[in-house]
Amino acid sequence: MSDLLSVRDLRIGATIFPPGEDPQDIEIVHGVSFDLQRGKVLGLIGESGAGKSTIGLAALAYGRGGVRITGGQVMLDGEDILKLNKKGIRSIRGARVCYVAQSAAASFNPAHKLGDQVIEGALEHGLMTREEAVERANYLFDILGLPDPQNFGDRYPHQVSGGQLQRAMTAMALCPKPELIVFDEPTTALDVTTQIDVLAAIKNAIDKTGTAALYITHDLAVVAQISDDIMVLRNGDTVEYGPVAQIIENPRQDYTKALVNVRQTKLAEARDQSDALLKVENISAAYGNGVQVLHDVSLHVPRGQTLAVVGESGSGKSTLARVITGLLPPFEGKVTFGDDELSAEQKHRSRDQLRRIQLIYQMADTAMNPRQTVGQIIGRPLQFYFGVRGAQRKAKVIELLDEIEMGETFYDRYPAELSGGQKQRVAIARALAAKPELILCDEPTSALDPLVAEGILDLLMRLQKNYQVSYLFITHDIAIVRAIADSVAVMLQGKLVDFGPRSEVLNPPFDDYTDLLLKSVPEMELGWLEKVLATRKMESAGH
Amino acid sequence: MANPLAGVHAARHRLKESHPLTLLIVERLALSVLLLWAVSVLIFAGVEALPGDFAQTYLGQSATPQAIANIRADLGLDRPITTRYFEWLGGVVQGDFGNSWASGAPVSEQITKRLGNSLFLAFFAAAISVPLAVGLGMVAVHYRNRIPDRIINILSLAAISLPEFFIGYLLIVFFAVQLGVATFPSTVYDGMSWSERISAITLPTATLVLVVLAHMMRMTRAAIISVMSSAYMETAELKGLGAFKAIVKHAAPNAIAPIVNVVALNLAYLVVGVVVVEVVFVYPGMGQYMVDAVTVRDMPVVQACGLIFAAVYILLNMVADIVAIVANPRLRHPR
Structure with a gap:
């Protein structure tokens, strides 16, 4: 059978405009060849x-954009379309x-x-x-x-x-x-x-x-x-x-x-999950337009452990984080942290209460001031919460940079000079600078490539071991839940449908929705899709 | 505890569910009426606060305190301002703008004719400039950053940078005085034939077109370029559509709202902002009527002109708003 598409030694170039320098022509694809029948x-x-x-x-x-094909052939049914x-x-x-x-x-x-x-x-x-x-x-x-x-x-x-x-x-x-x-x-x-x-x-x-x-x-x-x-x-x-x-x-x-082999289990689940650091009780919340997004949600994050909150877009998992931080006061329910009941509104919380809960976002890009250096970004919470200044502050920032495996050379860099994974590491260091007891992680790896995400997860786990920090980890990725969570909360349309230790939630007997969620995650296995579809067909035929 | 507004709110909500478009348009209409009323207050108060006095100007040298008081009493100016405002407003609502102090003739009659002349001029200016601006904008996008785009840009910038009276005089010097192919002054009067009228307004129309063209063209260009960078334009290109077809079919419908807005602003300018052009070309429109009235402190005329200008402005902007709403498929076709 003849090839429909035959690509030979394809080279693709682009012009980049580095700030302060002359435009440069770079090659982004270096001679790729393949055939497709x-x-x-x-x-x-x-x-x-x-x-x-x-x-x-x-x-x-x-x-x-500025990308152009600089060399090679793209033969479609024997004809080089680059010559047309x-x-x-x-x-x-x-x-x-x-x-x-x-x-x-x-x-x-x-x-x-x-x-x-x-x-x-x-x-x-x-x-x-x-x-x-x-x-x-x-x-x-x-x-x-x-x-x-x-x-x-x-x-x-x-x-x-x-x-x-x-x-x-x-x-x-x-x-x-x-x-x-x-x-x-x-x-x-x-x-x-x-x-x-x-x-x-x-x-x-x-x-x-x-x-x-x-x-x-x-x-x-x-x-x-x-x-x-x-x-x-x-x-x-x-x-x-x-x-x-x-x-x-x-x-x-x-x-x-x-x-x-990405995302193998990293952590055995903690046995004792009763020592609650953060307790969320009967939270119901709505946005200004009157649409209720959380319905009577109750869960807790054990001290020094990770609670993964999973759900699809619109399930209310980010809203839950907003309620915990006090950005969105709920109309019902309460949030307890350690021994204190937290005020529903952020502006009524003490500075120390604010310090103990920190946030990491999905888009590290938008959560950082592009005009501040890495040193300023990480140094800010040190000064704000602990009054650390000058040389002492710099020493502390460098210590944190070492902690996130980046080092002193990054101190004077700007966010734009960092890769996606490095930005997320800086965001982690900034959260860590406040010496928090709980870090809310809102999809911190979902914008990253698998191997980079892997590195971030490893870092988070190491920090947890060293500092006993708890995570409330929001994600839509079941593989991550399997890898790092001690307990799991499953959300659907603003309601908590399942909550408990990982081994209970992710193993039978399942809640219906959790079952669907788990079965939908593609597995690195040939013929998995056919198998799932066949099961579905049988189930619907059975009904 | 019944809230008297609760019923209104409920009705509004129901309407929002069933006919979101109707509701938005009704709201815009109501807002426009409210705005027009506020403008009427401002105009009346503003005219009242103007320095100078009709009686003083009218009597000139022979202004004795007694004569001034008599005239003021004749015109009813000795009564409280609120009474006069509501009397005036009551008349306006019925289309009666009162009588001119200077001529004693009803303002409405005079204004109808003048407004007709102004609209006549504005209509031709709009009919030429709007299609021309949108067309040139599309051409400029098609040849973006190449010679035709640059030429269009430079010429339109030059036109927008020159004051309109200067453009007016340039055109007069060139076409009327040196070449002798155009008519000047542009005065029109009853009993003029159509061809004579058209010939009379050629130069003022050309001036107006040059003044408003650049703004509309540049906004059209900017609106289409912002649409051009969207993913669906890439989709169109990857479907094998030609560049011009993609612009007309896929970019233009999404660029309508911003373009209509700037077109409306410029149409309003064609009616409201023609004062200078009418004076330069001695054209008997609203603008010149208002300028004459201001010089003799003929307040009913000034008020009427001001209010009509405001109404035109509000009306055109409202139409632009409504077109933008209707052009939005999310509002036209609710989920």
């Missing part, structure tokens, strides 16, 4: 900056090769109906008549499992959910019957229970239409379910390239092995 799926996997999206877009001869003129490239995009973006919510035009956008490519290229296109769109809506497929196209993007939009975008890519689709992290922005539906829909659609696909993701477990081959990328170079079974079961490179 008709109807097959190749997974491109790697961390951010690995060049996987850039390579994917090269299959459409497209460079985002503008018109030739346009005739391929949206006809023979289609693209599914990570954020369907941003990628649909809010001003037009979904149906019109889905069929637009097919009509633009004159591939079918309007009636044929509408009929095909409705068929695709149906096989992608969208509700009321005959009328789905009449809706506007804001009228459907994120998971539905992602499926609609897949329908949009499939509509012109392309030979190749580039999926760019199509499930990354979704909740796990939604992700599995979308994943299944995509797999089903690929099987039924026989289109080939490049599937880009940072999640090896996801790509293992859908690909025939996998290419592992790092910093624009190929690390390993082979059939999916070999990569998952028998990885050859150290980097691939690290990816496969």
Whole structure:
């Protein structure tokens, strides 16, 4: 069988503008080659900056922003599309090769109906008549499992959910019957229970239409379910390239092995969980618009241990953190810390009470003043809570920098000069500077690449051991819960559905929702998706 | 404890659920009426606070205290300000702006004609400038940072930087005096033929177009560029749509709201801000009428002109608001 897509020695460059220096041309993809046959799926996997999206877009001869293809060949069915003129490239995009973006919510035009956008490519290229296109769109809506497929196209993007939009975008890519689709992290922005539906829909659609696909993701477990081959990328170079079974079961490179073995259990669960540091009792809270987001939530964080709060977006887990910090006074219930009942409002809490609870956010970027150096950022709580100044303060900051494995050289750097993981470490040092007893961690690793996140989790666990600090760890990632939690709270639509020691919550007998949540997390195992779907089918047939 | 507003709130809430668009538009309308009333108070108070006195100006040298008092009594100026305000407001609501102090003729009659002239001028200026500005804005985006974009930018900046009276005089010198192809002065009167009218307003229309074009063009350009950087424009490009088609079909609908806003501001300017242009071109519109009235302290005329200008301004901005609301698919099609 001949190759549909054959990429040879692909080189991609970009112009960067370092502050205070002349613009520089850099190479971000250094000679990558691969082949893809008709109807097959190749997974491109790697961390951010690995060049996987850039390579994917090269299959459409497209460079985002200042990115441009500087060398190599992209042969589509024997023809080098990099040599085509503008018109030739346009005739391929949206006809023979289609693209599914990570954020369907941003990628649909809010001003037009979904149906019109889905069929637009097919009509633009004159591939079918309007009636044929509408009929095909409705068929695709149906096989992608969208509700009321005959009328789905009449809706506007804001009228459907994120998971539905992602499926609609897949329908949009499939509509012109392309030979190749580039999926760019199509499930990354979704909740796990939604992700599995979308994943299944995509797999089903690929099987039924026989289109080939490049599937880009940072999640090896996801790509293992859908690909025939996998290419592992790092910093624009190929690390390993082979059939999916070999990569998952028998990885050859150290980097691939690290990816496969990410997030093993780090910690045995604490036996005694009765010594409550923070107690939340019967909390109900609502936002100003009258929408109630927390319903009678009660839980506690044991001293020196980790409570993981899991749930999907909108489940109220971040709101719970806001209530504990006093940013959102609840209308019912109370928060007790140690022996004190905390005032509902932050402004009525004493400085010492504030000191004992610190926060780490998902976006370290936005939680730091970009005009302050690392030294100033970490030094601020030292001065605020303990009145430490001058040389003493600097010494203390450097001690903290050593603690987070960064060291003195970072003292005068600005946040913009740090990587994502380093920023999160600085945020941890800043929280630690206040000598807190409890740190609220709001998804601190979900914006990071798996191996970097791993490092942050290790750091947090080490700090807990050394300083007996407690964590309330908000996450949507069950793998993290398995790795670090002593106790687990599961939230759904503002209600606590399950709470207890990890071994009880994550083992049978399950609460229904917890069960669904656990079963939806992709496992690094071939055929996992089919197995889950088969179980589901049996269950629904049984009912 | 029944809250008298509770019923209103409940009704508002029900309406918000069933017809969010209707509710928003009704709210905008109510707000506009309220605003217009506030403006009427401001105008009346402002005119009252103006230095100078009609009787004094009217009588000139022969102003004896007795004569001034007589005139003031004739005009009813000796009565309390609140009484006069409500009398005036009552008339205004029925379309009666009182009589001019200078001529004694009803203000409404005079103003209708003058307003008609001003609107005539504004209409042609708008009909030319709005499509031209939006079109040039799109062309500028298409050739972004290339020669056509730069030329459009420089010319429009030059036009916006020159004061309108200067542009006016330049046009007169060039087209009326040197080339002799345009009519000046631009005075129009009853019994003029259509072609004569059009020829008379050519120069003032051109001046107005030049003045408002740049602002609208630049806002159109900025609005479309901000839309162009969004992910759905990338989607359009990756569907293989041509650049111009993508702009017209995908960028334009999302750029409507900001563009309509700036268009409305400029349309309002075409009616309200024409004072200078009308004076330069000796065009018998509202602007000149108001300027004349101010010189002789003919307060009913000043008040009427002020209020009509305010009404036009509020009305156009309200229309812009409503268009922006209607253009928003989230409000047009609730979940």
